Amino acid sequence: LTVDLAKLVEDFRDVVAIAPEGPEVLVPKERLTDSETLQLYLLAAYMGYRLGKLPNETMTKEELAAKLGKNTKITTTRLSELVKEGIVTKNEEGNYKITTIGVKRIRDEALSKIKAKSMPL
Numbered sequence: 481l482t483v484d485l486a487k488l489v490e491d492f493r494d495v496v497a498i499a500p501e502g503p504e505v506l507v508p509k510e511r512l513t514d515s516e517t518l519q520l521y522l523l524a525a526y527m528g529y530r531l532g533k534l535p536n537e538t539m540t541k542e543e544l545a546a547k548l549g550k551n552t553k554i555t556t557t558r559l560s561e562l563v564k565e566g567i568v569t570k571n572e573e574g575n576y577k578i579t580t581i582g583v584k585r586i587r588d589e590a591l592s593k594i595k596a597k598s599m600p601l
Contacts, residue, residue, distance in 0.1 A: 481580050485530050491587055495594055496520050498528035503539075505547075511597040514548060514558045519586050520594070521547050522568060522578040538575035 497504045503524030509517055521544060528534035539547075545555040559576055562568035567582035578586075586594075 481584065483580060483583050485527070488583065488587065489527060489531070491591060492523065492527070494598065495591070496524035496527070498524055498531065498533045502534065502543075503528055503547075507594060507598040509549065512594065514550065514554065515562060516590065516594060517548055518544055518555070518558055518562060519567060519578065519582065519590070522576060523583060523586055526578050526583060536575075538571060538573075538577045540575050544576065 495505070495507055497506055503521050505512070505517060505520045505524065507520070512520070522537075522539060525534060525539050526537045529537035541552055541556055541559060544559065545552045548555055548558075559568060559570070562582075563570055563576075566579060567585060568576050569579050570576055
């Protein structure tokens, strides 16, 4: 399984961005589920790393909790669910990254739904 990075960047250009400070989600978070938000941040980190814009593709649970705007207990619970689904993996240092199958699933199964949530009401 491989990922076409150029197509991925094009598909998600209005959804995520890679800022000098790190990955960002462009869709209003209040319109997304916590799981969608976490997946998008990890997807942006994945893309940013592969484009040479970020030093690594992983994020700590504390970074993700801050981005999500929730406490670490809620964040850890959602991350554990994503790990069980095979969408996210946790490394030896306890940091998280999206898996290749996670990238494929968010693009194939969730992208159109997420883009619809970004439209003005």
